[in-house]
Amino acid sequence: MYDRILVPTDGSAETKQVVAHAAKLAEAHGAELHAIYVVNSATFASLPMETSWEGVTDMLQDEGESALEDVQKVASRYDVSLTTHLVEGAPNKEIVRYAEQEGFDLIVMGTHGRGGIDRLLLGSVAERVVRASTVPVLTVRVEKDEVTPKAEATEKAKGSS
Template sequence: MYDRILVPTDGSEEMRCVLAHAAELAEAHGAELHAVYVVNSSTYASLPMETSWEGVSGMLEEEGESALEDARRIVGEYDVSLTTHLLEGPPNKEIVRYAELDDFDLIVMGTHGRGGIDRLLLGSVAERVVRASTVPVLTVRVGREDDTPDVSATGKAHTSG
């Protein structure tokens, strides 16, 4: 069913269960697994002019490489091929663009499951990806007190949970 699975990571501790879930899926389906980290350079547009962009850019890339190294370590516990990529731009747009251009069968993403005013104020990369992607998206809810991930999948024409 799945030959190519994409899992975006932000390097947070919560991503461990998302990466493990994606690796289990890839292992079960004999699929390739790709992890991406998106350097969101637009977030740092408000830095003072005297701030060196090269220094900030280097720091952001190091953070991304560290997140991808964590992904390699976590996925290394599974019998799965992992390829990592460092991208730059708005995370939701880059994730969708990359998944659609490289012909992925599934995107596995973590979500904090925020609702109400938090979601409106903070936005959600996962929600934006779900809305914009033609590739099916499986969301893994992270950051819950009981640490039990909730998993839901959305496809082009259906939703299952």
């Protein structure tokens, strides 16, 4: 059913739960697992002009590489092949673009399940990906300090809204 699974990471501790879920799925289906970290280019806009762009770029890329190394550590516990990708742009747009261009069968993402004013103020990359993607998206609800992800998983089938 799944041959290529994409798991975006933001480097948070909670993402490790999502990676484990994606790796289990990849292992069960004999699928390739790919991890993507998007260096959020919008981060640059809020910096003072005197800030060294090169230094900021290096710092953000280092964070991304560290996050992808964490994914490798989690995925190594499973019998899966893992390929990592570091890209730059708006996270939700780059995740969708990458998944669609590279022919992925599934995107597995974490969500905090925020509602109300929190979601309005903070937004949700996962929600934007679900709305924009033609690739099915499986969301795994995670909570801070929670050891395992909640059993909530929502799949958006191709073409549904």
